[in-house]
């Protein structure tokens with residue numbers, strides 16, 4: 001045993017540690033769990049009982065010695081590597097690896113622009129729930145129960161228990177008009193962007209989920225002229241001063257009179273092409289004077305107040321603005337599509 005101890009002491013002294021690898025080799029050979037020190041501690045049981053204590057002490061000293069050598073070299077190596085001269089082959093003037101920045105979705109870009117344009121003339125943003133009750137989505141907007149006008153919009157019904165209120169995925173953002181009028185007093189000047197749902201087969205021109213933005217202005221003496229002027233301003237801010245707007249008589253249950261808003265076709269600039277089917281005009285939304293019955297249902301006195309409203313599809317505007325031909329691109333998350341909006 002004594003010989004083994006002497007030999008180990010010599011081996012510990014002889015072992016050079018100048019690199020991290022050697023430090024590790026030292027640990028494995030001597031102080032590690034399966035190292036030579038552990039072996040000697042195992043042998044302790046073969047030593048005669050009267051000497052065991054003395055030999056044990058010797059071994060402990062040896063172990064301490066080995067550990068001290070290990071820790072000291074470890075510290076020296078760490079200090080040396082911290083002070084090591086820079087790698088001469090490394091070019092510190094290289095640019096850093098750039099972070100991959102995300103891009104804003106084209107629908108967000110368009111929505112934000114719409115909000116900015118209308119905020120400049122005093123419209124604030126309001127939101128409503130996407131799961132809507134039948135009353136707000138239809139009844140309060142003058143769609144009588146069982147009236148075929150409800151078929152204008154293919155509705156997803158969430159819950160249909162006889163005798164209970166029906167819940168739907170809102171088919172348009174118009175129910176937010178009702179919620180805003182119920183909770184605020186005129187003058188009301190709000191826009192309501194949001195997601196809407198319709199039970200339609202997905203194609204290049206239709207989707208079961210898309211976005212609209214609603215505008216509502218309610219005050220004393222609001223007229224159709226106010227509506228037209230605001231739409232002119234809006235369209236010219238969004239698409240440019242050379243844009244023309246026309247109002248085409250139409251029908252919506254919640255407005256009277258109602259109109260569809262057409263603008264100069266952006267592709268052919270009004271000359272006529274296959275996008276505008278040769279007319280030179282493309283439709284961007286519906287509008288009208290809020291029907292007095294809707295004001296009344298929403299708790300606003302139609303004798304005192306009048307209002308206008310309009311609603312537009314955000315996808316539709318984005319498609320016209322960026323000349324996107326397929327609605328499905330908005331939801332497919334194809335990076336080749338999304339990257340094109342990087343600089344916008």
Ligand code: DAH
Pocket residue numbers: 171172173174214215252255285286287288309310311312
């Ligand atoms: N909510 C209608 C739709 O989704 C669009 C609309 C038409 C909204 C006329 C309006 C409006 O506010 O006045 O088809």
